[in-house]
Amino acid sequence: MALVSGHEVVRECTARGLVAGAFNTTNIETTMGIVDAIERVGVPTFIQVAPTNVKLSGYEYIYDTVARRLADCSVPVALHLDHGKSLDAVEAALAADFTSIMIDASEEPFAENVAVSAQAREMCGTEVALEAELGSIGGKEDDVAPEFASTTNPAQVAEFVAAVGCDMLAVSVGNVHGYAPNARIDFDLLARVREQSPVPLVVHGGSGLPAEQLGRLAEFGVVKVNVASDLRNAMIRSFGEAYAANPNENSLIRVSLDAVAAITDVVERRIRMLNPSV
Template identity: 70%
Template sequence: MSLVSGQEVIRECASRGLVAGAFNTTNLETTMGIVQAVEKTGVPTFIQVAPTNAVLSGYEYIYDMVSRRVAGTDVPVALHLDHGRTLDDVRAALAAGFTSIMMDASGHPYDQNVKLSAEARALCPPGIALEVELGSIGGKEDDHGPEREFTTDPAEVADFVEAVGCDLLAVSAGNVHGYAPDARLDLDLLRRIQEAGSVPLVIHGGSGLGADQLGVLSDYDVVKVNVASDLRNAMIRTFGEAYVANPHEYSLIRVSTASVQAISDVVEQRIRSFNPRLGSPVAQS
């Protein structure tokens, strides 16, 4: 099917009690691996790219690549702008055909965050999902990190969501960008955020969280979990291992194909971690 709106992915997941993965792509191999796993699990998904990665090809190439691949699948997939820092990022992604947007103004003071997030809402046509961030998530993504990190204040959630009119709220509750294997969500804080808000929540930094925490997120109205570092590491590791095994390796297609499978395995594992009732691949066979 064609790319769908992020709002459709949210509705589909909410109606089925599922949590959508949001998997970052940069190139063909990563896109192929993501969609292969999505087709296997049948869980609606966001494929996304951040401006820091779009510099390699531009938003139009990402749109063409992803839309061509998902045209052959029956699972709803939205194309999402991850961590748009400026309104120009939002405009560029929308012009390229993206169906879901994140405006991340969390590095600004609260009032400026509200202002920029509301302006992004006004830019998004009807049907385009808007994600915004309240609180500042720590860690680094592509060597970019916040000047300061701070958890989401539940007391600010209701007014922020109402003022912006967002569809999704990304929160900071112990989650960390990048590969942070010691990260732990503060589930008590996440519950207070959930109770204060009126829109589904987003957890960034899914690569660093264990299955025990990922598996309970649907109980906290989390509908979207971002994963990037795990996928990138799978691809880099595949190429690195191929070189170590044979420094004279010349078959790019063989190693690229192996990287697609490595990425697909990671994506499938993460989707099943978010949605434990899907069971293991063996249980489904």
């Protein structure tokens, strides 16, 4: 199946009461592992990449790798720009035919966040789904951390979504980027945000959240949950274990296939945590 718009992934998940995982790729091994898991479980999904992870490949390589692997996949998948911190990043991802975009101006004052996010909306048009962020999510992603973190203010949600015209809203409600085993969702705050939001919500930092919390997110209008650190750790661990077992190991393809299998297992577990009924 060809890549679909983020709109289609959101529509199908909403109709079926599912939560889409959003899994970050960097290379062919990560992509293969993600799609293998998607095919096992059958839940519509986002595959995504952040600007910090295209330094080696560029957006076009990521698009080509994902699109080629999905040609034989029957599950709807959107290719998403994760944490586009600038309009230049948005422009580059759109030029590479990404089908879903995140603009992240959450560290800016409210008015500036609205202005930048609204510009991204214009660039995406109506066919490409847009995610924007209100409240700045803490933690580190690729060694990049916000200057400050702040929770989402429910009183600002309706105004923000109306002014931007975004299709999904990323929120800061106790979730933390990176592997943060002590992170916990503030469900009271999440419920108040949901009451004010006319669009589905997005939770970042899925790697550090416990299964019992991930399994509740659908109840609160969450349609997309980002997972990155778990996948990266699985790949790095596979290569590290191979070297530790044999410092003279030279079968790159064998170790790469082991990494794909490890990533597949991680992604499948996370999808099932998000969707306990699947």
